[in-house]
Amino acid sequence: MSELMKLEAVSRRFGGLQALQDVTLSIGRGEVLGLIGPNGAGKTTLVNVITGVHRASAGRVVFEGRDITRYRPYETARNGIARTFQIVQPFPELSVLQNVAAAALFSGGDGLRAANRVAAEKLEFVGLSAVADKPAASLTLAMRKRLELAKALAMNPKLLFLDEVNAGLNSAEVEQAMGLIRQIAGGGVTIVLIEHLMKVVMSVCSRIVVLQNGALIADGSPSEVVSDRRVVEAYLGKKYAQVASEGA
Numbered sequence: 433m434s435e436l437m438k439l440e441a442v443s444r445r446f447g448g449l450q451a452l453q454d455v456t457l458s459i460g461r462g463e464v465l466g467l468i469g470p471n472g473a474g475k476t477t478l479v480n481v482i483t484g485v486h487r488a489s490a491g492r493v494v495f496e497g498r499d500i501t502r503y504r505p506y507e508t509a510r511n512g513i514a515r516t517f518q519i520v521q522p523f524p525e526l527s528v529l530q531n532v533a534a535a536a537l538f539s540g541g542d543g544l545r546a547a548n549r550v551a552a553e554k555l556e557f558v559g560l561s562a563v564a565d566k567p568a569a570s571l572t573l574a575m576r577k578r579l580e581l582a583k584a585l586a587m588n589p590k591l592l593f594l595d596e597v598n599a600g601l602n603s604a605e606v607e608q609a610m611g612l613i614r615q616i617a618g619g620g621v622t623i624v625l626i627e628h629l630m631k632v633v634m635s636v637c638s639r640i641v642v643l644q645n646g647a648l649i650a651d652g653s654p655s656e657v658v659s660d661r662r663v664v665e666a667y668l669g670k671k672y673a674q675v676a677s678e679g680a
């Protein structure tokens with residue numbers, strides 16, 4: 433598998449807090465990589481550093497062989513990196529379609545008409561065509577999560593970070609979201625999935641990395657990672673590991 437992204441000893445401090453500590457990681461083209469770890473481990477910060485929302489305090493981010501460490505968010509978007517936000521934040525008065533078209537324009541795009549066409553296509557894909565003209569503020573949480581997905585897809589990404597797209601959804605909605613994630617991956621988009629629901633991580637990811645206190649503590653196949661002693665102690669807990677090994 434060819435390498436799409438490489439992180440070399442990426443660190444980030446917020447005042448006295450070391451949010452990321454020497455994170456070194458390779459992401460292969462076409463992978464569905466799970467990024468897990470306890471609350472406050474640094475998962476969202478890692479996405480923020482990669483996408484240019486925060487500057488790395490040290491280290492390098494390389495995407496398709498190019499050093500993008502100091503790129504701004506619009507530059508990372510134009511180079512093919514998109515992300516959803518853990519806290520969904522659409523422009524509430526704009527229509528659902530306009531929200532997605534705005535994302536298409538942010539990543540470059542080909543003018544407003546093309547952006548509207550892409551937006552309609554992505555809304556169809558996530559199943560929101562029927563509410564395309566409604567204000568984004570009128571959507572349910574599950575629909576807003578799908579809107580986030582449509583916005584990220586409208587940027588035509590090669591690498592897509594999904595930050596807790598299943599949080600707050602019921603089990604039927606989670607199943608639907610998993611189906612969409614599989615289809616996106618099947619279309620050749622490389623995905624990094626930040627997720628607390630282990631059943632989702634285990635069923636859609638080909639590889640899992642674990643962050644704890646800003647440092648990577650494990651990197652391997654789902655079965656390797658869930659039986660890793662440090663991961664069990666830091667995050668999963670003994671009960672989960674026992675259930676997982678009985679299920680394996």
Ligand SMILES: Nc1ncnc2c1ncn2[C@@H]1O[C@H](COP(=O)(O)OP(=O)(O)OP(=O)(O)O)[C@@H](O)[C@H]1O
Nearest residue numbers: 446449451469470471472473474475476477478518
């Ligand atoms: N802009 C910021 N300023 C100061 N501290 C921050 C900032 N963003 C994140 N942090 C801190 O960095 C640490 C890592 O936070 P981060 O949100 O990356 O964790 P996470 O693994 O995504 O957690 P969760 O699973 O709860 O979303 C936390 O201690 C957090 O309080």
